[in-house]
Amino acid sequence: MKKKITLQSVLLTLIVFALAACLLFPVYFLVVASLQPTQYMFSRGMSLVLGDTGTLANYQTLFNYREGMYFTWYKNSILITLLQTALSLFFSSMAGYALGVYRFRGRGVVFTLMLLVMMIPLEIIMLPLYKLSIALHSINTVAGVILPFILSPICIFFFQQFVSGLGVSFMEAGRIDGCTEFGIYFRIMVPLMKPAFGAMTILIAMNSWNGFLWPLIVLRTNENLTLPIGLASLISANAQKMEVLLPGAVLSILPIVILFLFNQKKFISGLTSGGVKA
Numbered sequence: 373m374k375k376k377i378t379l380q381s382v383l384l385t386l387i388v389f390a391l392a393a394c395l396l397f398p399v400y401f402l403v404v405a406s407l408q409p410t411q412y413m414f415s416r417g418m419s420l421v422l423g424d425t426g427t428l429a430n431y432q433t434l435f436n437y438r439e440g441m442y443f444t445w446y447k448n449s450i451l452i453t454l455l456q457t458a459l460s461l462f463f464s465s466m467a468g469y470a471l472g473v474y475r476f477r478g479r480g481v482v483f484t485l486m487l488l489v490m491m492i493p494l495e496i497i498m499l500p501l502y503k504l505s506i507a508l509h510s511i512n513t514v515a516g517v518i519l520p521f522i523l524s525p526i527c528i529f530f531f532q533q534f535v536s537g538l539g540v541s542f543m544e545a546g547r548i549d550g551c552t553e554f555g556i557y558f559r560i561m562v563p564l565m566k567p568a569f570g571a572m573t574i575l576i577a578m579n580s581w582n583g584f585l586w587p588l589i590v591l592r593t594n595e596n597l598t599l600p601i602g603l604a605s606l607i608s609a610n611a612q613k614m615e616v617l618l619p620g621a622v623l624s625i626l627p628i629v630i631l632f633l634f635n636q637k638k639f640i641s642g643l644t645s646g647g648v649k650a
Contacts, residue, residue, distance in 0.1 A: 399625065406430055406618035413614065434619045442620055444595055445602035448514075450627065452587075452598060453580040456518045460576050461569060464524050468531025469557060469565075473540060483532075490525040494585060505590060512592040520586070527572050534568040535561065570635050578628055599624050 400420075405413065407426045434442055471483055501520050510516030542564065546556040562569075584600045591597055597605070603620050606613040 402618065403622055406622045410615045430615045430619045433615045434623075437613075437616050441594065442602065442616070445597050445599045446623075448596060449581060449599040452514055452517050452583075453577050453627075455514065456521060456580040457573060457577045459518065459522045460524050460527060461572060463522055464527035464572070465531045465562075465565065465569065466557070467523065468528045468533075469535050469561060471528065472532040472535030473538075473543060473561075486525050486528055490529065498586070498589070501586075502589060511590055512596055513590075514596075516590040517583070517587050517598075521580075524576065527576065530572060531565070531568055534565060538564055570637070574628075574632055574635055577631055581628055 404420060404422050407422055407428070407430070409427055409429065471479065471486075505511055505516045505520075508516075508519070510519060538561070542560050543556050546560050551559065582600060583598065584604070587598045588601050591601065594602075594605075599620075603617055603624065606617045606620075
């Protein structure tokens, strides 16, 4: 029995390592390509081995590109990601908490509408959102990118399901101690919802950081562009600035990787736990 378990563990480990290698291979390929001269890439193609052609010239070109325009895009993406993640977590968690623990008239209708909204793709509601942004004078602003997505139906549903598994005993204990409803939420429920916050933080931040279609519609000037749009603007029919695009793509991965490394335990526990065990 021990040999069988050991063999299964070894096979499972090998499979996991093989899958990880397949997923990390494009990242490795991107890093190697960013360290190769542009002339070498176009004449001989991209190589999987760095060899003697490795150079940091592409990164120097990136830092000096249009007087640091890349870092302006980087700053815009960080600002939008931080604001959208914080606001979406705050309002979505409160909405999910209310749907999960309170019983009120119309609760089923609200929950059904939320599920229906989850099924509607952005392309269908893009025109109404654009007209609304024009009416609010939020075109080419950070608010225009953030406001339509402050409430996330997926996050509301996730928080609602997570809170439903916590039970009402914590709330009743808080009410007995004289705690207000907002006090119960912030002092009792929020600490218990940390795994859910960890999971949703990564999901919202990743979607906001990689957002392309809606920021492309709302943002107009080059100084207000986010990183994905800025990098996409480097590719055109006339020229492809690979010496800027490749190292820029490598650096664009770092924030999400750092966020996941610092938040991975809460991310995993948030996806796997459905309540609090005594």
